[in-house]
Amino acid sequence: QVQLVESGGGLVQAGGSLRLSCAASGRSFSSYVLGWFRQAPGKEREFVASISGFGTVTYYADSVKGRFTISRENARSTLYLQMNSLKPEDTAVYYCAADRGASVYYSQVRNYDYWGQGTQVTVSS
Secondary structure: OOEEEEOOEEEOOOOOOOOEEEEEEEEEEEHOOOEEEEEEOOOOEEEEEEOOOOOOOEEEEEOOOOOOOEEEEEEOOOOEEEEEOOOOOHOOOEEEEEEEEOOOOOOOOOOHHOOOOOOOEEEOO
16 A cells, blocks of 8 residues: 655645645556645546656646656656646645556546545646
8 A cells, every 4th residue: 555645735826836746655666657636626636647667658638748747766666747837726635645556547536545634736827
């Protein structure tokens, strides 16, 4: 099993940047595919980005491609999401997720077994 704790959310103006972190506890961190999802009020949770176990392959939702960068530091058991050129429509609770059996190209909530508690990102116009 793995436990996930997100941090780094906050309030930022449109066009600004934030970096989210997700600290993991548990064994064999590099064996997990990791992902970021987000959920805006009244909407379903949606895929943002994912990364393979050793960080060699990444996959992004079209809505964030070119603005967000997912990365991981296995030595620190930490996942990151660098978010640049933020827009009001990026406002949501952001969740990190992990799964051993998932493909990095899986983008459905059901593909991931482990979830953090979420961190709020609010982008003002």
